[in-house]
Amino acid sequence: MKRIIGIDLGTTNSLCATVFEEGPEVIGEGENAVTPSVLSRIDSGWLVGQEAQKRRISNPENTVFSIKRLMGRDLEELGELVNELPYKIVEGDRKLLKVRIGESEPYQDFTPQELSAEILKKIKQRAETALGESVEKAVITVPAYFDDAQRQATRAAAEIAGLEVARIINEPTAAAIAYGLDEKQDLQKDGHVAVYDLGGGTFDISILKLSGKIFKVVATHGNTQLGGDDFDQALVDILKKRILQQHPQAQFDDPASKQILKKTAESIKIELSFSPETAYTLDFPKQDISFTDNFKVEDFESLISPLVDETLESCRHVLKQAKLTQEQIDEVVLVGGSTVVPGVRRKIETFFGRSPHVAIDPYKVVAIGAGIQGHLLAGGRRDFLLLDVIPLALGIETLGGTFSKIITGNTTIPVEESETFTTNVDDQTSIDVNIYQGERELIKDCRALGQFKLRGIPPMKGGFPLVEVMFRVDANGILTVSASEKRSGKKAEIEVIPFHGLTQFEIERIMDDSFENAIDDFNERQLIEFRLTAERVFQGIEHNWNVAESALSETERDKIRMQMEVVRQSIKGQDSQALKAQLDTLGELTRPLADTAMGRSILTELQGESADS
Amino acid sequence: MAYSEKVIDHYSEPRNVGSLDKSDLNVGTGLVGAPECGDVMKLQIKVDPETKEIIDAKFKTFGCGSAIASSSLATEWVKGKSIDEAMSIQNTDIVEELSLPPVKIHCSVLAEDAIKAAISDYKSRNQD
Amino acid sequence: MAFDEPACHTCETTLVSRLFCFSCNALQPFPREIDFFEVLGFPVSFELKSVELEERYQQLSLELHPDFYGSAPEAEQLLSETASAILNTAYKTLHEPTLRAGYLLHLLAEKQQLDERSLPEGFLAEMFFLQEELDELLDSVNSVELSAMHDDLQNRKIDIEADYAPLFKKHEDHPENSGILQQLQTHLNAERYLRRLLERIPATD
Structure with a gap:
């Protein structure tokens, strides 16, 4: 039986886990178990993890973090984030984002997929060293609310890293598996579980129904641009204001200052999880500024309060979708580093009216669940099954920019739906269709996933061909499209042009380059x-x-x-x-x-x- | 696919929304619905008693964008036509003009039915 | 529907579900025009105990899901993917009474010429009137009247749904009476208009 490891590819930290003889556990010990999701460019290579983390202050413009927030996105969607990050981001063809390294020409541009691949390579190496065997396959987790483009980007990253993706699973679902299958946890094995997952850059809330061996996701909601990073940013904004009061001449726009502010914010946040007040010092040697002050936990909590309220809004929404009330939720499970913040935890407790499960380390629980799922896929166990959903509806652009759903949100996967298309004019041999994902009525409020061109339709009178297009979402939550013309029985060719992703050709080119x-x-x-x-x-x-x-x-x-x-x-x-x-x-x-x-x-x-x- | 300006216009700024006086003998009213989705559409025509030409048309549709655009287009088309000419408008003409995708073809059927219903209502009230 | 006791293609045991043989644990190749009742292994009838349906769905999921075919030959992997997809759709359809009624009617009415757009007398005009009234209520943000309208529509919908089971029963007893199916069609159509109105009323917490 070939091992399949589980990887939690996080915004801030990444880690991997597998099922050992003694049970599921994270691979590696202490510092070696966690790989900070940070990269730093040196000469023509990358430092990844702890080594890169150390260079965030000393080499800010070449040190890249929070890559996950860029996966499958475009510049417009990133909004303010572009200015907050100390490294440069540019937009290439088809709105593909690239991180730009270098002070002047010639620049080196890297897609988020390539950068994530470096993190995955590091994890693969670490796992291989720790296990003493080669690792080729992995289950990789993504936020439940990741759309198709973000999932595709994650899969491309793995492919570039030389990892075969056995399955992409949702982070909250992975956490539910870890809890549900852990005999030590007094979790009800039949009932509704809410998994609240607030990580570094993303938020998810999923409701699962546990019955016997089946873990069924009933509904999921979230925000792929909300997480602990935003707590930090809120702190950074306050820190800037405080410094400016004493040093009106202070400048914060250079990469070094951004990194200093961000790192200080991170440590204030961590300190305030344990103590009611913390002192901090910010040194900007180039500007000859040294600033010392205190931060109180009350101030921090009121600062993040609107952000936490936003997550509770999602909780309300998901309950409505699941047709459940707070009282009908039997268990609440907390996942993600940001749920360690006491102010966050208290609000969740009040909302659901029960104390949440936190017994499994919220930093590790997702990786452990992924490791268990990997074990199942490798044929190691058959005693449970995860039935997940597609988070957002998939559909096509129709008249006047409206979105016409083909597969609705929260549908159990895998799922197939077909739709028949026809031509408008005589002898038309191709049809273009734009694919979108979202829950809103207009395509401008949904995400463009790509365009597919149906080619090779036999020439017939307009409106006569019946092209049946099959939309298939596999167990990874990833869409594939196939088509055939029913009158002639001819398989139509389909070319999908992804809007935010790499084409297979591009992935292969990157792999060739990296192989050479x-x-x-x-x-x-x-x-x-x-x-x-x-x-x-x-x-x-x-x-x-x-x-x-x-x-x-x-x-x-x-x-x-x-x-x-x-x-x-x-x-x-x-x-x-x-x-x-x-x-x-x-x-x-x-x-x-x-x-x-x-x-x-x-x-x-x-x-x-x-x-x- | 890129929709022509004209088409998007029918969606974002539908023409001839409103009502005509139902009791006017020269007005025909068609009320139709699409059970596939629960859309309802009311389309009215006003006919010149001398020339038998449609001189005005109004509609009100509760439904999706495609249904609204289809009825908007239908009212534009019937104006100035004789009732016989209007009778010959086919849903496929609407599909082609608006490049309606298969999932929305029933919207065009609805518009065609509405025209026919309005004309037959007019005829039944002006039999003599 | 061909439902003449299908047998397993390897061990020839009579199949419960057309997708899987529980006696020799083999995935079954299935025809594309398979109906949802065959998928889940229930007789074609509106009467369906939701506990039994749930149990069968879980039982089949635990056998068909692609997660269990990770190291199987590619053809089997593909079959498990397609079988799981149709299982999910079948379950979703049969689980919800209105969807089940619509689907069953579609199966039963195949040989019959039903008027697919039939509605109760005066119903369409009433719906148009209610839509206009709803417009006004939404404009005036009259939450009291809105929730009164919501409750009224909801009750009418429930009344319609309550009729499905007895009507299908009546059809089983009198399959020659096509009027019953037409009545069901009318009910389903009417319910869709009511749903459409309900969708437009914002939920009040």
């Missing part, structure tokens, strides 16, 4: 990582040299000094494996110091790297 560069990339990436390790090892040795002087003999110290010189030479070279070997030797030489502070920190650095690569 794969070996170089790998060496380069390793070089970068080992160089950074060496730097930190040197720092550790220098800071603790006094310990070495008392604990080691003159000869031992000389050996260490000489080896440091060898490593310095290797750093200038291009051979990552040689550098690794020299670093290992340095590690050996400092081993006698293992029980001293210096030895421990050096060893941790070295072990951290080797577990990672």
Whole structure:
């Protein structure tokens, strides 16, 4: 049985899980379990995760985060976010977004799909190291309210990363599986469960009906542009105001200042989850500004209150769709890092009139559910089934910009619906149809997914051909379209042009490029990582040299000094494996110091790297 | 597919919305409905008693955009036509003019039925 | 409908559902014109216990869903996908009484020439009048009268729905009487106009 891992590809953090003999658990331990969804450009490669996170302040314009908010979107839809982010975003053909790296020409542009792929590659590598086996297939989670374009973008990212997507499942549903199948949780196994999922950049509310082995999603609602990031932004806006009162000349538009503000906001938010008040200091060395102040939890809560109310509005909506009242919800499950905020939790509790389940780490629960689903898909268990829905109606553009639904929202998937089209004029051999997704009446309020062209219709009198178009939404919630002309029995050709996504051709081109560069990339990436390790090892040795002087003999110290010189030479070279070997030797030489502070920190650095690569 | 300006116009600014005096002997009223979707449409024509030409037409439709556009177009077309000419308007003409997709063809049928109903109402009231 | 005791294509056991054989656990190839009652394995009748329907749907989902065919040959994967799709549609249709009535009438009336647009006498004019009245109420934001209108329409809809079961029963006893089916058609048509009006009234919390 080939393992299928579960991946929670998050706005802020990503992690993966699988079912071990002892049960489902996140893969990796401590820092190695979580990969911050951050990338930083170095030379011609990317640093991903913790390494990239460290460069957010020092190298803001080359460090990219919150990529998930860009997936399958266009510039107009991002709105204010474009100005808030410290990195540059441009729009290419078919409204495809690209992150632009570089101060001047020639720029390097990357699609969100490619960037997400880098995160997935990192997770794949980490999982392979931790499991000691190759990983080829994964279940990847997405917000339930992700539309077709966003799902397609996620799938394309996986494809670029060399991962086969066994299934795309919705985050709240994954969480429900994790809770529902965990015997330790006293969750009612028959009844209605509300899963409230507030992550870094997205919000979902799903109502599930649990009965026996079946987890059936009844209704889902959400907002793919609302999350903890918005709490941070609200804080950033307040921080700016406070600083301006004391330093009216302050400027915040440069990437470094944006990153400093964002990071401070993040830590204030975290601090206020545990204490009623927190002090903070903001340093803008270039502007010679240092600002210190306090933030009270009441102020924070009233700041985020309108955002939380927006999520409760969604909860009301989803209950209406499910034809249920608050009282009929038997259980409430909280998912996502932002539900840790006490102000959020209190409001949910009041709304549903019951205390929510939080026993499974809200950061891990989605990955764990995905891991369980992966286990099921790999044939490991058959004792439960997840029946999910398509979140938003799918349909086509009709007269005057109106939206005509073909598959309604909250329909259980997989689902198929067919629609018959015909020609308007004699001998017409092709028909163009625009596909949209949404719940509103006018296409301008819905999302354009793409256009398909029906070709190869046999020439007939206008209105005579009967072209049956089949809209099929698979168990991943992804749409495919096929067509045939019924009078002639001829299969019509269909070409789908995605509006916010990559065509198969583009995906393959990116993959070819990355394959050609794969070996170089790998060496380069390793070089970068080992160089950074060496730097930190040197720092550790220098800071603790006094310990070495008392604990080691003159000869031992000389050996260490000489080896440091060898490593310095290797750093200038291009051979990552040689550098690794020299670093290992340095590690050996400092081993006698293992029980001293210096030895421990050096060893941790070295072990951290080797577990990672 | 891009809709022509004219078509979008019938949708966003439908012509001839309103009512004619039902009791006027020269007015014929057609009331039809589409059970597929629950749309209701009232279409009225005013006929010149001398020339038997349709000199005015009004409609009121409770339904989707396509039904409204279809009735708007139908009222535009019947004006100036004789009742016999108006009788020959086919729903397929409306489908073609408005590029109605298959899911909305019944809207054009509704408009055709409304014209016929209005004419037959007029005729039944002016038999002598 | 060909419903002459279909048998499993591998073990020849009589099938409950045309999609799956519970005795040898084999997916069944099925014809495209399969009806929803055959999908779920119930006799063609309006009488359907919702508990039984729910149970059968779950039972079949647990066998047909693509999640269980991840490592199966591609043809089987595809069959499971199509079978699950039709199962979902069949369940959705038969689960909701109005949809079930409409679907069943469509099956029964295949050989008969029904007037598909029939309505009670004067009904259309009344609907037009109510639509105009609703326009006025919506403009004046008169919530008291709006909710009174809502309740009135809702009750009429419920009354219509209550008639489906006895009418279908009557048809089963007198299949030669095509007037009964016509009456059902009239009911279904009328209900759609009422629904349309109800949809326009904003929900009040």
